Amino acid sequence: MRIAMIGPFGxxxxxxxxxxxxxxxxxxxxxxxxxxLVLPPWSCPEDSGKSWEVDGxxxxxxxxxxxxxxxxxAQLTQRLVQSALAMEPDVIHCFKPKAYSGLAQSALWSxxxxxxxxxxxxxxxxxWEGAGGWNDLEHYPWAMRQTxxxxxxxxxxxxxxxxxxxxxxxxxxxxxxVPPRQVVYVPNGAAETPPPxxxxxxxxxxxxxxxxxVLLYTRxxxxxxxxxxxxxxxxxxxxxxxxFLVVGEGLFGEERELLARLDRVEPSPYVVYAGWxxxxxxxxxxxxxxxxxYPLDDTLVNRTKSPAKLLQLLGAGVPVVADAVGQxxxxxxPGVAGLLVPPGDDVAMAEAALDILRDPWRRxxxxxxxxxxxxxxxxxxxxxxxxAAAYNGEQPSTSLP
Numbered sequence: 001m002r003i004a005m006i007g008p009f010g011x012x013x014x015x016x017x018x019x020x021x022x023x024x025x026x027x028x029x030x031x032x033x034x035x036x037l038v039l040p041p042w043s044c045p046e047d048s049g050k051s052w053e054v055d056g057x058x059x060x061x062x063x064x065x066x067x068x069x070x071x072x073x074a075q076l077t078q079r080l081v082q083s084a085l086a087m088e089p090d091v092i093h094c095f096k097p098k099a100y101s102g103l104a105q106s107a108l109w110s111x112x113x114x115x116x117x118x119x120x121x122x123x124x125x126x127x128w129e130g131a132g133g134w135n136d137l138e139h140y141p142w143a144m145r146q147t148x149x150x151x152x153x154x155x156x157x158x159x160x161x162x163x164x165x166x167x168x169x170x171x172x173x174x175x176x177x178v179p180p181r182q183v184v185y186v187p188n189g190a191a192e193t194p195p196p197x198x199x200x201x202x203x204x205x206x207x208x209x210x211x212x213x214v215l216l217y218t219r220x221x222x223x224x225x226x227x228x229x230x231x232x233x234x235x236x237x238x239x240x241x242x243x244f245l246v247v248g249e250g251l252f253g254e255e256r257e258l259l260a261r262l263d264r265v266e267p268s269p270y271v272v273y274a275g276w277x278x279x280x281x282x283x284x285x286x287x288x289x290x291x292x293x294y295p296l297d298d299t300l301v302n303r304t305k306s307p308a309k310l311l312q313l314l315g316a317g318v319p320v321v322a323d324a325v326g327q328x329x330x331x332x333x334p335g336v337a338g339l340l341v342p343p344g345d346d347v348a349m350a351e352a353a354l355d356i357l358r359d360p361w362r363r364x365x366x367x368x369x370x371x372x373x374x375x376x377x378x379x380x381x382x383x384x385x386x387x388a389a390a391y392n393g394e395q396p397s398t399s400l401p
Contacts, residue, residue, distance in 0.1 A: 002034045003033055003034065003092075004038055004085075004093070005094075007021060007037065007039045008102070009041070009043040009099070010039045010041035010044040011039065012043065015308070016095055016126055018309070019308050020126055020188055024384055025057040028387065029057050030056065034087070036057070036059075036060055041061040042076070047063040048061060049063035049064075050309040062076065063079065070146050077107060084104070092120070093163075093391075094108075094124065094155070096126065097159075097316040098148045098152055099151070101308040105121065105155050105210075106158075114262065120160050120391060121160050123163070124165070125152075125173065126305075127169075127301070129148050129152045130152050131149065132299075134301065135149060152245065156178055157178060159182075161182050161393065163185075163390055164183060165327075166305060167327070183371055184390040184395065184396065186390065187327065187400070188307070188378075189382070190311040190378055190380070192379040192381055197285070198284050199284065202245075202281070202287075206245060208245065209274065211241050211283040212243070212246055213244075214232075214235065214289070214291055214292070214357075215288075215318065216248075217292060217313060218248040219251050219309075220252075221251040222297065222301075222305075223255045223323075227295055227297075228293070229262060230346045231350050231353070232244050233266060235353055235354060236270055237390045239354060242270065242357065243271075245272050245285065247276070247277065247285055249276045282316075286317070289318050290357060290363060291318065291353060297323070298325050304326065306327050306329065307327060307331070310327070310331050313370075314370040315371065315374040315375075315378075316371075317338065317371045318367065319356055319370060320337065320338035320339075321341065321349055321353050321365035322338065324340040325339060333373050338356075338368050338370065386400075
C-alpha cells in the first residue's frame with residue numbers, strides 16, 4: 001500500500017509523530033509498504049521545507065507559509081493535503097482529529113465526497129483532547145478549546161476507520177456513535193529489540209553506588225507531585241539504603257516543585273534528579289533500576305492515554321509498580337511484569353515497591369516477565385499488523401489484552 005500519515009505538528013518537541021506515527025511507519029515500511037509522514041513543522045520551524053528518509057520512511061516537512069495567521073492556517077492545510085495526495089496514496093492516516101491534521105481530514109473528506117480522491121481515510125486518536133482532556137490541561141484560550149473539541153468529535157465520526165491507542169478511547173469512540181467495526185485498537189508499542197544497557201555506567205554517573213535503585217521516569221503532569229514525595233519517604237523509612245533516581249522534565253516545570261519539596265523532607269539526600277539526559281542514556285538507566293514507579297491519578301487524561309514511557313520500562317525488563325488507571329491495567333500484567341495498586345494509594349504503592357525490593361528472586365522473575373509480556377503483545381511490528389488490517393477495512397485477526 002501507499003500510505004500518507006499527516007500530523008498536527010512536527011517531530012519535535014511533542015511526541016505523537018516521533019513516538020507513535022514514525023515507529024508504526026517504520027514497521028510498515030519494513031514489510032514493503034510505501035509510507036510518508038507529512039508534517040506541518042510549526043513546532044520546529046527550522047525543519048520547514050526539509051525532507052529526509054528514516055528506515056524507508058520519507059519524512060516530508062511542508063514549507064511554512066509567511067502569510068498572516070488566518071491565511072497561514074488555510075495555506076498550510078492546503079500544502080499538507082497536496083503533499084499527501086502527491087504520492088497517490090491508497091490510505092491517508094490523520095494523526096489526531098485536531099488542529100492541522102483535523103483541518104486536512106476535513107478537506108480530504110470533502111474532496112472524497114466530491115469524488116476528487118478515492119482513497120481510504122483513517123484518523124488516529126491517541127489522547128482525549130476535549131473536555132476533561134488536553135484542552136483543559138494545556139490551558140488553551142476558550143475559542144481554541146471549542147474549536148479543538150468540535151474537530152475531535154467531528155473527526156471521529158467522519159472517517160472510514162478510527163485507530164485508538166487505549167481501551168478507554170475505544171469506548172469513547174463507540175459512545176460518539178462510531179460503529180465498533182470501524183474502531184481498531186492500536187496501542188503504543190516498544191522496540192522489538194531494546195538496546196542493551198550498562199548498569200555501572202548509570203550508577204557511576206549519578207553516584208548510585210551498589211544501592212537498590214527505584215526509578216521515576218516521568219513528565220510529572222500525570223499526578224500530584226506531593227504524592228511521589230510521600231511514596232519516597234515511606235520507602236526510605238523502611239529501606240534507607242534505597243536510592244531514588246528521577247529522570248525526566250515536567251511538562252509545566254513540575255520538577256521545580258519536586259526539588260523544593262524534597263529539600264524539606266528526610267529522603268532528599270537519597271534522591272538524585274537526573275533531569276533529561278537524552279534517549280541515549282536510557283538503556284543504562286533502565287539497566288541500573290531495580291524497579292520503577294508509575295503514579296497515575298485517576299483522571300480522564302490518564303485513563304485515555306497510552307503511556308509510551310511505561311512500555312519502554314517494561315520492554316527493558318524493569319518491573320513497575322503503577323496505579324491501576326487506564327492502560328496501566330493492561331500493560332502491567334500483575335505479578336508478571338510488576339504490581340498494580342489502587343489509584344492514589346501512596347501507602348499501597350510504597351508497600352508494593354518494598355515487597356519487590358525485599359525479594360530478589362521475584363524481582364528477577366518480573367524483569368523477565370515484563371520483557372516477555374511486551375515482546376509477545378506490544379512490539380511495533382506486531383502492532384503494525386493490526387494497522388495494516390485497519391487500512392484494509394478489516395478488524396485484526398488476533399486480539400490484544
